[in-house]
Amino acid sequence: MSMTFAEKVLARxxxxxxxxxxxxxxxxxxxxxxxxxxxxxxxxVAKDVAEFxxxxxxxxxxILDHVIPASDEKTATSHKKIREFVKKYGIKHFFxxxxxxxxxxxxxxxxxxxxxxxxxxxSHTCSYGAVNAFATGIDRTEAAALLLTxxxxxxxxxxxRITIHGRLPEMVSAKDLILTIIGEVGADGxxxxxxxxxxxxxxxxxxxxxTIANMGVEMGAKNAVFPVDEVTKGYLQEIGxxxxxxxxxxxDDGATYRQELTxxxxxxxxxxALPHKVDKYKPVTELAGTEIQQCLIGTCTNGxxxxxxxxxxILCGKKASPNTRLLILPASxxxxxxxxxxxxxxxxxxxxxxxxxxxxxxxxxxxQGCLAPGEKCLSTSNRNFKGRMGCKDAEIYLASPxxxxxxxxxxxxxxxxxxx
Amino acid sequence: xxxxxxGDDINTDMLFPGKYxxxxxxxxxxxxxxxxxxxxxxxxNVRPGDIIFAGKNFGCGSSREQPVVGLRAVGIEAIVARSxxxxxxxxxxxxGLLLIECPEAVAAYKPGTPIHLNLKESSIAVGDQTCKFPTxxxxxxxxxxxxxxxxxxxxxxRAKAGxx
Numbered sequence: 001m002s003m004t005f006a007e008k009v010l011a012r013x014x015x016x017x018x019x020x021x022x023x024x025x026x027x028x029x030x031x032x033x034x035x036x037x038x039x040x041x042x043x044x045v046a047k048d049v050a051e052f053x054x055x056x057x058x059x060x061x062x063i064l065d066h067v068i069p070a071s072d073e074k075t076a077t078s079h080k081k082i083r084e085f086v087k088k089y090g091i092k093h094f095f096x097x098x099x100x101x102x103x104x105x106x107x108x109x110x111x112x113x114x115x116x117x118x119x120x121x122x123s124h125t126c127s128y129g130a131v132n133a134f135a136t137g138i139d140r141t142e143a144a145a146l147l148l149t150x151x152x153x154x155x156x157x158x159x160x161r162i163t164i165h166g167r168l169p170e171m172v173s174a175k176d177l178i179l180t181i182i183g184e185v186g187a188d189g190x191x192x193x194x195x196x197x198x199x200x201x202x203x204x205x206x207x208x209x210x211t212i213a214n215m216g217v218e219m220g221a222k223n224a225v226f227p228v229d230e231v232t233k234g235y236l237q238e239i240g241x242x243x244x245x246x247x248x249x250x251x252d253d254g255a256t257y258r259q260e261l262t263x264x265x266x267x268x269x270x271x272x273a274l275p276h277k278v279d280k281y282k283p284v285t286e287l288a289g290t291e292i293q294q295c296l297i298g299t300c301t302n303g304x305x306x307x308x309x310x311x312x313x314i315l316c317g318k319k320a321s322p323n324t325r326l327l328i329l330p331a332s333x334x335x336x337x338x339x340x341x342x343x344x345x346x347x348x349x350x351x352x353x354x355x356x357x358x359x360x361x362x363x364x365x366x367x368q369g370c371l372a373p374g375e376k377c378l379s380t381s382n383r384n385f386k387g388r389m390g391c392k393d394a395e396i397y398l399a400s401p402x403x404x405x406x407x408x409x410x411x412x413x414x415x416x417x418x419x420x
Numbered sequence: 421x422x423x424x425x426x427g428d429d430i431n432t433d434m435l436f437p438g439k440y441x442x443x444x445x446x447x448x449x450x451x452x453x454x455x456x457x458x459x460x461x462x463x464x465n466v467r468p469g470d471i472i473f474a475g476k477n478f479g480c481g482s483s484r485e486q487p488v489v490g491l492r493a494v495g496i497e498a499i500v501a502r503s504x505x506x507x508x509x510x511x512x513x514x515x516g517l518l519l520i521e522c523p524e525a526v527a528a529y530k531p532g533t534p535i536h537l538n539l540k541e542s543s544i545a546v547g548d549q550t551c552k553f554p555t556x557x558x559x560x561x562x563x564x565x566x567x568x569x570x571x572x573x574x575x576x577x578r579a580k581a582g583x584x
Binding site: 024036037040043044045048052066067072074075078121122123137138139140141142144145148149153187188191192220222277364365366370383385386387388390392 | 484510569
């Protein structure tokens with residue numbers, strides 16, 4: 001029987017020979033991710049954990065990233081409670097503030113590997129499909145129950161197969177590709193589905209695949225996943241993961257798909273998502289000249305050294321427009337260090353950028369870089385919802401690092417192909 | 421009973437703004453901010469037994485259970501939508517909040533149309549049109565019927581400990 005990636009992983013993890021879309025299976029995920037919300041999660045089951053213990057101290061991963069450093073007494077107290085919980089119950093995988101955005105840290109520390117099953121109390125858990133994991137978001141209550149039992153139920157999703165051909169043009173990136181895909185598929189186009197990426201993926205780095213898988217949830221996907229190839233193997237070797245510790249998984253020939261879609265990478269152009277929906281696609285050229293008060297380059301979507309290299313190449317020896325604020329938000333300490341070594345952070349600071357600590361920062365509007373009514377922000381993050389950066393009367397446009405860097409130069413939405 | 425009617429792709433930032441997610445977790449902290457950026461009238465005027473009608477992809481965006489906890493706490497009887505985003509859908513099961521995926525009912529609804537919910541029959545009457553909606557599989561229904569996932573999990577753990 002031919003199976004999709006999702007059917008194969010969930011069958012294996014559920015201890016079954018086969019699984020079909022629509023089946024319910026009970027599985028023990030390899031990983032359970034929590035972040036600052038671990039304070040609320042562990043609160044829910046404080047008494048139960050004391051009575052029954054943690055199902056598997058190897059399964060939970062806690063990474064403090066959402067409001068770091070703490071912005072007030074309340075968030076500081078949450079962080080303190082989490083640190084105490086980690087100590088008390090011997091949680092094996094804990095990363096304190098400044099390590100990075102949880103999703104980046106999960107991948108770069110090798111905590112998620114090919115064919116693993118990971119759940120996380122955050123919607124962008126789907127990012128780990130970049131390294132061939134089946135990864136999906138859950139809510140806080142389910143995370144709390146997982147601490148006690150170690151297992152949960154999954155409905156085996158239908159799958160969508162996306163095939164890409166060719167190569168992306170100069171100054172066009174994986175971000176432009178995924179914004180284009182979401183624009184066409186729609187914010188609900190992949191609801192409940194597993195999205196598999198096929199075709200000429202060899203040109204896409206792990207960073208590119210991360211950007212794409214990260215935004216899978218913006219079209220409603222349960223998970224978004226790439227196969228293992230030489231690029232994946234090279235990356236895992238680079239981060240020090242031994243070959244014997246993982247096995248790849250991929251769909252069989254003849255597996256059943258709900259939908260099959262194809263994109264020619266050569267036709268992708270610099271893209272925007274307009275306020276207040278991620279599927280409101282427009283080519284950058286159509287909005288060129290729109291004044292922007294804040295430019296954000298970073299987050300788990302586009303805050304890696306490779307993203308800062310693109311931005312630095314555009315801003316090298318130049319100054320950002322005095323009419324806009326340029327914020328730099330590294331996805332992790334490791335990525336920050338790499339960008340520092342390359343000299344790109346220095347270049348960006350010299351251009352007038354403000355460097356934020358590796359974490360979620362302004363992306364969800366809790367602190368650092370909130371917007372004022374009437375302001376417009378051009379951001380490399382993954383969401384442009386109303387109120388997302390702390391103000392319901394502000395507007396957020398999404399774009400690639402190249403487009404945001406080009407825009408920082410002029411203070412107006414600018415096609416990056418025009419500044420190089 | 422009042423029906424609150426909204427459009428497509430209502431995301432969790434609209435249901436409960438992200439800026440409060442790390443400072444509000446308890447029902448009483450959540451309630452005043454429910455739907456704050458979508459409909460400022462909602463938190464002031466919602467009453468137990470009210471129903472929400474919405475378009476496609478309700479609850480998309482961040483994993484955020486405060487809106488689910490809050491909507492249950494203010495006594496929303498059910499949310500009827502053309503479709504739901506999956507994390508929100510699971511969160512509702514886990515909190516025992518009733519979600520009804522029923523495009524026909526949403527299409528039939530006009531402001532002022534009387535609504536009658538019949539859980540036994542898994543049907544909803546919108547004016548004089550009666551629409552059937554799909555039910556959950558029994559093992560998932562058991563979570564909702566237990567009052568939510570934590571109650572369900574505790575019962576399982578106690579049964580297991582008792583058997584030992």
